[in-house]
Amino acid sequence: MITASHNSFVFLGDFMATIFGINLFALSGQLLVGLINGSFYALLSLGLAIIFGLLKIINFAQGAMYMLGAFFAWMALNYMGINYWAALILVPIAIGIIAILIERFLVRPIANEDHLYSLLLTFGIALVLQGMFTHIYGSSGLPYQIPAELKGGTKLPFMYLPNYRAWIIVSSLIVCGSTWWVIEKTKLGAYLRAGTENPQLMQGFGINVPLITTLTFGFGVALAGFAGVLAAPVYSVSPEMGSNILIVVFAIVVIGGMGSIGGAILTGLLMGVVEGLTKFFYPEASTTVIFLFMVIVLLIKPAGLFGKEA
């Protein structure tokens, strides 16, 4: 009996060592790459949350716009010689303008109909864009290099962190953080929120509500374009890239609470980490874990983690 318990004690000791020794290092690496992925999720879900939260439009074309962002970056480089850094500014603007045109001429005419109409419309736009790019550029993807300034990496105690991945986290946090701050903490943000809460009243105060709506839609979609440029050097630039990520991002918005700006950002990062850990412990479930999480959250807190109860 004594020997047996002694053995199990030693076993437990070994177990702890692996937890606090090698495994902890491996785990830190996984947490970090999860966070990097979460940065993309945060950017994309933030865009969706803004568009839904402020305009009540379910934009299914967000994934296609992300794809478009990556393709525009590639086209800018190969057809016009515009480098990565310029593309990072110009492409989101171009995507924003396209979004504004879509809002003005396609979405607005059905703005007063059921949400389902805008959902179907944007879904259709996504399919058309994806089909168009598959037709022109094929489905194999296009190469895009990491900009020279961000090549190489840093040796951390637990992993090799490529500089570009560090840049993804930093830039995405800056963009997400400042967007949240503008919407939640500034006068412009207050107009925005008020304009969508009570358009007639705001119009009465002399605020141009339709203009605000259009610009908000443009900005929300531009975020996806930004994420697309950010993704071009690390993921395959292919027509499928948007549809692969879109459903996950929608799940994240639902988990965070439809329309909650801060919730979308935090949940995006959190789900990146959850998915990263699943890839480490049980990779087969990595594509399902977020949906499992969504089911649990909806059962316990139907309005989402950060959503306000209706």
Place this chain on the structure above:
Amino acid sequence: MKIMKKTVLAAAMSLAAATGAQAAGVSDDVVKIGVLADMGGVYADICGTGCVTAVEMAVEDFGGTVLGKPIEIVSADDQNKPDVGSAKVRQWIEDEKVDAVNGLVASSVTGAVTKVLTDAKKIALISTSASHAFTTKACSPYNVHWTYNVAALANGTVKPMVDAGKKKWFFITADYAFGHALEGIASKVIETSGGEVVGKVRAPLGTTDFSSYVLQAQASGADVVGLANAGADFVNALKTSAEFGLTETADVAGLLVFTHNAKALDPAIAAGMKATTGFYWDMDDQTREWSARFKERHGSIPAMGQAGAYSMTMHYLNAIKAAGTDDSDAVMKQMKQTKPNDFFARNAYLRNDGRMVHDMLLVSIKDAASRKSDDDIYNIEATIPGDVAFNPMLPACDFK
């Protein structure tokens, strides 16, 4: 007992001869070939409309008619879904009197479709699927598997590396039928050659971010990280491996690399990587001549499955002509008797299990400096004789 067996055999043979005689000529006064492939999804580039073009070219080069009857082509998109593919093929057989189905890409779809075809005694001309199941555990007297299979990939790419001293392997595997088959057969090759598999991860199809798996591969201390995936999964996995410095500390081996995917890779990352392929457009004058014609019509260089689709169609039509009928049994017999020999099929023969055994190529991806054009992707390192590359025939699949 012996006598009885002989009698049964004789009876069966005379029955076969009788049905053969009955079926002489072309059924329904038309030879109809269906081309089933993923036309707009992830695998569209490696077969898709290019396979349709290749089959069209074969029919035109053949003269448009066989035994005085017209040859027609129908095509459809299987969307990589087995149910969509098998429903389409069933409809083709019943309503359109299709005699053979060409194309066939995702192994899951091909698995479903070959069952339907075998039930109806129609021929499957498999151009792009990778799994070796169609000539082993799911073999059928009506399956023809032409371009390559997972066994050829493992023998071609993996074995030379293990023999050269790269003993410890880690796999990043696509988590579905094809990936499992490729990983399984490559592991066997590694173990029989004296190497070991130190770890593996199964990544779901369509994974965007491989960094987690790359870290795990790095931690395993493997000499070689084998990518048992294809298409965008392969491209993403390799890109990430280079980014995280895995390519500096270990060899990364792509087990299934299509020219179109190799083209999508930055030469700075991919240069020097070896791969096994069933065909490369720039091998010699014959391949260049056909590929130039293909490119003029289709807009891009042929993938191996597209070249295979042409070669296989030609062989099929020649067999109908020689047999004097489009009856599946007679045509299969004829196809196995005559050796295919064209720009694609070198030192080739169609084995009784339906496996087309031919020379495979070991290639390496060129660096940017030595590329003369956008299509100049591979150096041909070696020719792998078909009998070395492909898995041996199972006795149970010896369909005479």
